[in-house]
Amino acid sequence: MNIKDRLLEKLLISKGKPVSGEKLAHELSVSRAAVWKHIQALREDGYRIESSTHLGYSLVGSPGKLTPGEIRAGLKTKIIGKDIRYFEETESTNIIAREMAGRADEGTVVIAESQTGGRGRLGRKWISPEGGIWLSIIIKPKIQPSFAPRITLLAGVSVAKTIRSFGLQAKIKWPNDVLINGKKVCGILTEVGAEIDLIDYCIVGIGIDANVDTESFPDEIRDGSTSLKKELGHEIDRIGFVHKLLLEFEEIYVEFQKEGFHSILEEWRNMSATIGEWVKITTHAATIYGEAVGVDSEGALILETGEGKLEKIVAGNCEHLRRP
Amino acid sequence: MNIKDRLLEKLLISKGKPVSGEKLAHELSVSRAAVWKHIQALREDGYRIESSTHLGYSLVGSPGKLTPGEIRAGLKTKIIGKDIRYFEETESTNIIAREMAGRADEGTVVIAESQTGGRGRLGRKWISPEGGIWLSIIIKPKIQPSFAPRITLLAGVSVAKTIRSFGLQAKIKWPNDVLINGKKVCGILTEVGAEIDLIDYCIVGIGIDANVDTESFPDEIRDGSTSLKKELGHEIDRIGFVHKLLLEFEEIYVEFQKEGFHSILEEWRNMSATIGEWVKITTHAATIYGEAVGVDSEGALILETGEGKLEKIVAGNCEHLRRP
Numbered sequence: 001m002n003i004k005d006r007l008l009e010k011l012l013i014s015k016g017k018p019v020s021g022e023k024l025a026h027e028l029s030v031s032r033a034a035v036w037k038h039i040q041a042l043r044e045d046g047y048r049i050e051s052s053t054h055l056g057y058s059l060v061g062s063p064g065k066l067t068p069g070e071i072r073a074g075l076k077t078k079i080i081g082k083d084i085r086y087f088e089e090t091e092s093t094n095i096i097a098r099e100m101a102g103r104a105d106e107g108t109v110v111i112a113e114s115q116t117g118g119r120g121r122l123g124r125k126w127i128s129p130e131g132g133i134w135l136s137i138i139i140k141p142k143i144q145p146s147f148a149p150r151i152t153l154l155a156g157v158s159v160a161k162t163i164r165s166f167g168l169q170a171k172i173k174w175p176n177d178v179l180i181n182g183k184k185v186c187g188i189l190t191e192v193g194a195e196i197d198l199i200d201y202c203i204v205g206i207g208i209d210a211n212v213d214t215e216s217f218p219d220e221i222r223d224g225s226t227s228l229k230k231e232l233g234h235e236i237d238r239i240g241f242v243h244k245l246l247l248e249f250e251e252i253y254v255e256f257q258k259e260g261f262h263s264i265l266e267e268w269r270n271m272s273a274t275i276g277e278w279v280k281i282t283t284h285a286a287t288i289y290g291e292a293v294g295v296d297s298e299g300a301l302i303l304e305t306g307e308g309k310l311e312k313i314v315a316g317n318c319e320h321l322r323r324p
Numbered sequence: 325m326n327i328k329d330r331l332l333e334k335l336l337i338s339k340g341k342p343v344s345g346e347k348l349a350h351e352l353s354v355s356r357a358a359v360w361k362h363i364q365a366l367r368e369d370g371y372r373i374e375s376s377t378h379l380g381y382s383l384v385g386s387p388g389k390l391t392p393g394e395i396r397a398g399l400k401t402k403i404i405g406k407d408i409r410y411f412e413e414t415e416s417t418n419i420i421a422r423e424m425a426g427r428a429d430e431g432t433v434v435i436a437e438s439q440t441g442g443r444g445r446l447g448r449k450w451i452s453p454e455g456g457i458w459l460s461i462i463i464k465p466k467i468q469p470s471f472a473p474r475i476t477l478l479a480g481v482s483v484a485k486t487i488r489s490f491g492l493q494a495k496i497k498w499p500n501d502v503l504i505n506g507k508k509v510c511g512i513l514t515e516v517g518a519e520i521d522l523i524d525y526c527i528v529g530i531g532i533d534a535n536v537d538t539e540s541f542p543d544e545i546r547d548g549s550t551s552l553k554k555e556l557g558h559e560i561d562r563i564g565f566v567h568k569l570l571l572e573f574e575e576i577y578v579e580f581q582k583e584g585f586h587s588i589l590e591e592w593r594n595m596s597a598t599i600g601e602w603v604k605i606t607t608h609a610a611t612i613y614g615e616a617v618g619v620d621s622e623g624a625l626i627l628e629t630g631e632g633k634l635e636k637i638v639a640g641n642c643e644h645l646r647r648p
Binding site: 095098283314 | 422426446470476513522608
């Protein structure tokens with residue numbers, strides 16, 4: 001983190017109580033003049049910081065941006081979010097993450113207030129205005145590329161648990177969407193860099209319609225979309241949400257590495273919106289209709305077709321056709 | 325390509341015949357003074373360029389470097405090598421290729437005279453001194469990640485065919501080495517960037533011990549290694565080799581996209597050093613001994629174990645234990 005972010009983190013940690021310029025200068029190993037310069041820069045970013053000659057600086061108002069300083073203060077993770085790259089606007093956090101992944105530490109998070117070229121699966125456009133949460137997590141699990149679908153499912157569980165902790169009944173639609181009341185509130189795009197038999201890095205892109213007005217979305221997706229703000233009836237604290245999300249993700253990811261996928265799969269099944277549904281699956285090769293009866297240990301969807309045959313779907317597009 | 329590389333290409337194409345400074349300036353859309361400046365720069369790079377006030381510039385000697393100008397002049401491909409990035413020395417051409425792959429055009433080639441951190445499969449070190457050919461090709465085939473092993477095999481065929489055109493009996497050891505007289509002369513490292521069900525880009529790293537002295541290699545690999553220079557008894561024309569290699573690769577890659585993998589697999593089998601051998605395969609999960617009896621349509625090795633059971637090996641380390 002740069003000096004400005006570290007300064008912000010210190011003001012946030014002191015929770016409105018004044019911190020002296022001298023103490024800040026000492027802790028950040030910079031001059032008091034440099035502290036003052038960064039305080040001015042934070043004020044320009046929209047932070048309200050009071051200063052008193054005797055007491056020092058106190059933070060009394062924040063613009064609520066997802067800057068590294070805001071996120072680091074109060075983040076309880078050990079790996080995820082240790083390094084945070086922040087953009088007011090970028091093409092796509094997954095693209096940034098992919099370009100830096102080879103040299104980045106595990107747990108690095110790329111976050112943006114808005115994306116100009118946000119993407120969903122298979123190159124589909126993903127609308128990413130201000131107010132949403134658009135982030136990518138770089139992880140480096142020692143797994144084979146064929147195990148990558150598990151990472152998507154694991155990420156879905158972490159998002160659904162986070163949303164549930166805010167009092168909303170989130171469910172997971174196979175393989176990569178999180179729904180509230182049957183409407184999409186989050187998409188997950190997992191990308192891997194790999195040799196033939198070993199993953200080098202994995203990028204988990206998570207896009208959440210947090211404080212977003214889905215009314216402004218294009219016709220074809222408006223009715224199927226919702227936001228946390230809409231479901232709750234008020235804006236959510238995005239910083240608090242990211243704290244919770246990164247912690248949930250880390251806990252599940254650590255469990256995955258230590259204990260394997262078994263109990264995570266159980267959690268996934270319990271929050272599934274897809275199991276029990278009559279679905280239409282479109283793959284590269286075919287379109288298949290059937291009842292989603294389960295998900296196997298690799299994260300593949302198991303369908304029972306009209307003729308009573310079981311089909312295993314590793315990847316594909318899934319539409320829920322009715323709600324039992 | 326930059327002006328210097330384009331200038332070099334023009335001098336090379338004229339094959340020693342003088343080209344006037346005025347013509348070069350016109351064709352490159354620069355001043356005659358700029359032409360002179362770049363001629364000086366080429367001379368500093370080791371090119372011998374004669375100049376005559378009346379006739380212009382003629383190239384009479386080249387240091388034989390694999391610069392974009394050298395490679396572009398005489399390259400007969402349509403896609404592969406349209407864009408070439410050149411380094412005197414770099415950590416690893418695969419790393420460079422990976423970082424630029426998202427935004428690079430298909431067919432972009434990254435090439436270096438030497439690598440400081442060349443890598444083989446699974447993070448193994450790959451010694452890459454001057455005199456070798458170290459390059460990475462970026463391709464963007466619309467295939468599923470599970471089809472990536474085919475790209476390794478396809479690349480192996482292109483290298484073996486190129487070496488054979490220089491009069492040496494190259495064979496392919498499954499999955500990614502090219503051998504001459506049972507000794508390794510080339511390794512191929514395929515890396516992919518992918519979503520769960522679609523490859524975004526594929527990087528084919530090819531390392532060839534061309535004019536390399538394998539005597540200077542560490543003990544543990546010296547006896548198993550050879551070079552084109554050693555096998556031929558004289559240095560090869562590296563630029564001519566790269567021309568041929570990129571053309572062979574393009575032809576096989578285009579065939580793969582148009583006609584599928586069938587006839588490429590036939591070529592692979594015909595040049596295989598592994599089929600018929602008693603081999604030891606080490607995978608993440610196990611060590612398996614058996615006779616290599618074939619390669620299936622996905623590029624997996626088929627082993628017949630001592631008990632007469634057939635085993636399919638998608639990825640793993642392969643050692644030839646005897647030569648029948």
